Amino acid sequence: MEINSFGDLYKITTSKNLVEYLQNLGMLKSNFPCKNCRQTCFLQTDSNNTIINTTFYCPNCKNTFSVLDGSFFESAKMPVSNILHLMWMWACEINTESAAQSMGMKKNIVVEQFRSFRGVIRWKLSQNKKLLQLGGPGHVVQIDKILLIRLRTKNNEVKQKLVISMYDTTTKKGYVQQIYNKTPGEATSIVEL
Ligand SMILES: [Zn+2]
16 A cells, blocks of 8 residues: 555555554564564454554464554554654644644644654664765765854843755755854854865
């Protein structure tokens, strides 16, 4: 099953469908050997579970294990299907207010969930610094703008936030980077020339 639009999410009609979809994406384990007897577990409906109505079941020792263990959803406090809907809205840059209204949720819950998505992206990017590397022999990197945004805090302190945009015209990759509490000169020094 492929999800190419928000409407496609509604094609996932059962919890088992949802688990299989997430397994195909590699977001949940596909093979789960029983922790007691190493027998391969299979998916079974668990209607008491409000987060996801499916569990791994061992046909040998009859134990059940969470399908979410060791996954991004491990500490989920809302149904996984809701998280998936919010993930889609976040990726579409729908603001927290609209997302909360659409989902019938409190805004602070949506804010918290969006923050966790950003955390995953931040972690993922930090794991592979090459993704952020621009330039190289024969490459032209445009550093188009350094924007200086001044923020006044509650204590009337002025803090500055710098945003540098960089674009590699060869690979056609670019990104913007926020830098806090640095002068424009210090910010420029992070660019290796
Ligand atoms: Zn077992």
